[in-house]
Amino acid sequence: MLLKSVEYVRPDSVAQAIEILESNEGAALLAGGQSLVNILKHRVASVDVLVDIASLEELRFIETHPDGSIEIGACVTYDELDHSEVVRSNHEMIAWVASHIEDQQIRNRGTIGGNCCLSDPTNNLPPLLVSMDATMNIQSSKGMRQVRAEEFFKGYLMTAVQPGEILKSITVPRVPSDVGIGYVSLSVGEDSKAIVRSSAWVQLNDVIQDARVVLARVAPVPVRYQPMEEALRGSSATPEDIARAASLIGSDFEPVADSHGSSEYRREMAQVVAKRAVLEAVDKVRGEGGSK
Amino acid sequence: MITQSATQAIEVTINGTTYRRVVESRQLLVHFIRDTLGLTGTHIGCDTGSCGACSIIMNGKLVKSCMLLAPQADGAVIETVEGLGNDGELSTLQESFRDHHGLQCGYCTPGMLMAATYLLRNNPSPTEEEIRRGIKGNICRCTGYVNIVRSIKAAADSTQAELGDSVAKEVSK
Numbered sequence: 001m002l003l004k005s006v007e008y009v010r011p012d013s014v015a016q017a018i019e020i021l022e023s024n025e026g027a028a029l030l031a032g033g034q035s036l037v038n039i040l041k042h043r044v045a046s047v048d049v050l051v052d053i054a055s056l057e058e059l060r061f062i063e064t065h066p067d068g069s070i071e072i073g074a075c076v077t078y079d080e081l082d083h084s085e086v087v088r089s090n091h092e093m094i095a096w097v098a099s100h101i102e103d104q105q106i107r108n109r110g111t112i113g114g115n116c117c118l119s120d121p122t123n124n125l126p127p128l129l130v131s132m133d134a135t136m137n138i139q140s141s142k143g144m145r146q147v148r149a150e151e152f153f154k155g156y157l158m159t160a161v162q163p164g165e166i167l168k169s170i171t172v173p174r175v176p177s178d179v180g181i182g183y184v185s186l187s188v189g190e191d192s193k194a195i196v197r198s199s200a201w202v203q204l205n206d207v208i209q210d211a212r213v214v215l216a217r218v219a220p221v222p223v224r225y226q227p228m229e230e231a232l233r234g235s236s237a238t239p240e241d242i243a244r245a246a247s248l249i250g251s252d253f254e255p256v257a258d259s260h261g262s263s264e265y266r267r268e269m270a271q272v273v274a275k276r277a278v279l280e281a282v283d284k285v286r287g288e289g290g291s292k
Numbered sequence: 293m294i295t296q297s298a299t300q301a302i303e304v305t306i307n308g309t310t311y312r313r314v315v316e317s318r319q320l321l322v323h324f325i326r327d328t329l330g331l332t333g334t335h336i337g338c339d340t341g342s343c344g345a346c347s348i349i350m351n352g353k354l355v356k357s358c359m360l361l362a363p364q365a366d367g368a369v370i371e372t373v374e375g376l377g378n379d380g381e382l383s384t385l386q387e388s389f390r391d392h393h394g395l396q397c398g399y400c401t402p403g404m405l406m407a408a409t410y411l412l413r414n415n416p417s418p419t420e421e422e423i424r425r426g427i428k429g430n431i432c433r434c435t436g437y438v439n440i441v442r443s444i445k446a447a448a449d450s451t452q453a454e455l456g457d458s459v460a461k462e463v464s465k
Contacts, residue, residue, distance in 0.1 A: 001318055001319065001323075002318075002320065003320075003361075004318065005298050005316070005318055006298065006317055006318045007317055008294070008297065008300055008317035008363045009293070009294060009295065009296035009297075010293060010294035010363075010366075011293055012293045024296075030361075030364075033359060033360060033364065034341065034359055037320075037341075037359050037360065037361065038340055038341060038359070041339065041340070049296060050317070050361070052294075052363075052364060054364070079353075102429070103344070103428040104354055104407065104411075104425075104426060104428070105341075105347055105354050105355050105359075105407075105429040106341070106359075108354055108355055109353075109355055109359065109360075190428075191428065
């Protein structure tokens, strides 16, 4: 057996799952399992009880709110995001990013909640959700609380979710018609793990009204790069303006080096992907890039 | 609720046969299929979810059976490579793999067949790019995959042709 002995339980409700978490210190939530099962095989985490929440209907919904935002249950799979008419109608980038995660098998099991709660810096959805200013809805026996995506990711494999809590859903604001979102990764192979990545949300009229530029893999969690955002605001979004803003990314990051890239290389490539993400976002608003 | 325990009594239907077994909660689904049930058509390549040799279709979805625990499959309906043919007759896709030499070292073949079966169910006439995306989870250590892609394309074309024929027959009636 690859895994050490572990108990398995499949609760009937989120409330029941929370009770199990509260009464078992070594319990962990199991959703799609596309990361956790490997972690257990390698025995790098010690889990006594696996609480299988993958099939809970309470966590498997996508709905539109009157303000145009959408709320996505934590156990919605990447494949379901990709094929959801609700997601595709106004939040197409979520469907696009979900459809480019690894491979079909993983997309059929992996969930948006798992992608966020693992807080692996290579994961695809966290930088996008930070750039879209999503809100994470966390449930415990005390009730619900909301955390902005920007505040949710705390560190490598660490999030704002505390013992006894479950990420129930994610709310993503409406994307206004004058907003474009660009998402660019430098990866080892197509749809594979990113070496560095950027997601840019840009509101543009004659000039850039507002921008959120998120960098991933330059730090343990996705970070908004405010000097670049400030440089973009009020600019007329020419390629030169955007390149100048991206060139501000520099020594404030000390990315982790690995066999795919040194720290220095990642910093340089962060400028490239951030520039391209903003260009893509701008093109979408100006109608040159088609969908957003 | 399925009660908390290190062993679980599970019921799984594979290729139309229902199996009831008591398993250790930590057992991987692929080990359950191969070692407990003896259905060794499903292969184990890497054990880490990378190679896709263990791909099966569970409740209509293509998944890697080394990335699931056996208790997660409780109540599921599963298709494995053994279920593709019918009474010794190969499926159209299997025939096409044979006709076009759609194999390389051959180890990935069961997973490739399951991935391609899933792809064609959801997209009966895929482009070459769609085929290559469809088998991305099954890329192992060979390169090229030219004959595998060709086999899948030919299976799609011949199925479409058969459908065309039956439509033509309906119309001519």
